[in-house]
Amino acid sequence: xxxxxxxxxxxxxxxxxxxxxxxxxxxxxxxxxxxxxxxxxxxxxxxxxxxxxxxxxxxxxxxxxxxxxxxxxxxxxxxxxxxxxxxxxxxxxxxxxxxxxxxxxxxxxxxxxxxxxxxxxxxxxxxxxxxxxxxxxxxxxxxxxxxxxxxxxxxxxxxxxxxxxxxxxxxxxxxxxxx
Numbered sequence: 001x002x003x004x005x006x007x008x009x010x011x012x013x014x015x016x017x018x019x020x021x022x023x024x025x026x027x028x029x030x031x032x033x034x035x036x037x038x039x040x041x042x043x044x045x046x047x048x049x050x051x052x053x054x055x056x057x058x059x060x061x062x063x064x065x066x067x068x069x070x071x072x073x074x075x076x077x078x079x080x081x082x083x084x085x086x087x088x089x090x091x092x093x094x095x096x097x098x099x100x101x102x103x104x105x106x107x108x109x110x111x112x113x114x115x116x117x118x119x120x121x122x123x124x125x126x127x128x129x130x131x132x133x134x135x136x137x138x139x140x141x142x143x144x145x146x147x148x149x150x151x152x153x154x155x156x157x158x159x160x161x162x163x164x165x166x167x168x169x170x171x172x173x174x175x176x177x178x179x
Contacts, residue, residue, distance in 0.1 A: 008052050008055060008056060009055075009056065009059050009089055009093050009097065010090070010092075010093045010096075012056065012096075012097075017060075017096075017097070017099075017100045018100060018103060020060060020100070020106075020109055020110070020111055021064070021100040021101070021103040021104050021105070021106070022103060022105050022106070023104075023105045023106030023108075023110065024110065025110040025112065026110065026111050026112075027111075027112055027113070027114050028048070028049065028052075028053055028111070028112070028113050028114065029113075029114045029115070030046040030048045030049050030113065030114075030115055031046065031115065031116060031117070031118035031120075032045055032046035032049075032115055032116075032117055032118065045113075045115050046113075046115055048113070049113030049114075049115050050073060050074070050113070051073065052113075053111055053112065053113045054071055054073060054078070054082075055082060055085075056109075056111060057069075057071075057109045057111050058071050058079070058082040058086070059082070059086055059089070059097065060097060060109050060111075061108075061109055062083070062086055063094060063097040063098050063101065064097075064098075064100070064101045064104055064109075065101070066104075066106075066107055066108060066109065067107050067108055069108075143165060143167040146165065147165060150163050
């Protein structure tokens with residue numbers, strides 16, 4: 001279990017870390033299949049939510065020197081255990097996490113788990129269909145259709161930045177082999 005705990009931090013995506021540092025609310029979706037009951041009769045909360053999200057919030061709050069809320073899992077204060085586990089995180093991972101401290105625009109980590117119990121374990125088609133129904137579909141791969149699709153996303157890019165479309169640079173562009 002300890003190895004998995006340490007692995008969680010190393011697998012955090014750079015986009016997620018930047019969004020968390022900027023103070024955005026980030027949600028992790030997971031469906032639980034276990035019949036583990038929680039106080040109040042709730043069941044099906046995945047370990048990735050009740051353990052992984054809290055561990056991540058603790059590690060980032062510590063590395064970014066933020067307000068340290070109470071960290072309670074299943075009725076137990078785990079702050080001291082988390083603190084000890086954080087000592088075992090590699091220098092490489094700590095460096096990755098600390099990098100985003102520069103971009104902090106918050107005093108708290110807004111990372112939350114969204115869950116429900118599932119009865120569709122190992123049903124890839126069910127999850128694929130669910131995912132496809134949750135996101136817009138890009139119907140064509142023609143350059144002008146891709147540009148319209150991206151334009152329709154209402155992106156708020158920083159001043160002077162643009163989305164890169166390789167077609168806009170034509171046949172005269174430098175290939176990967178030429179630099």
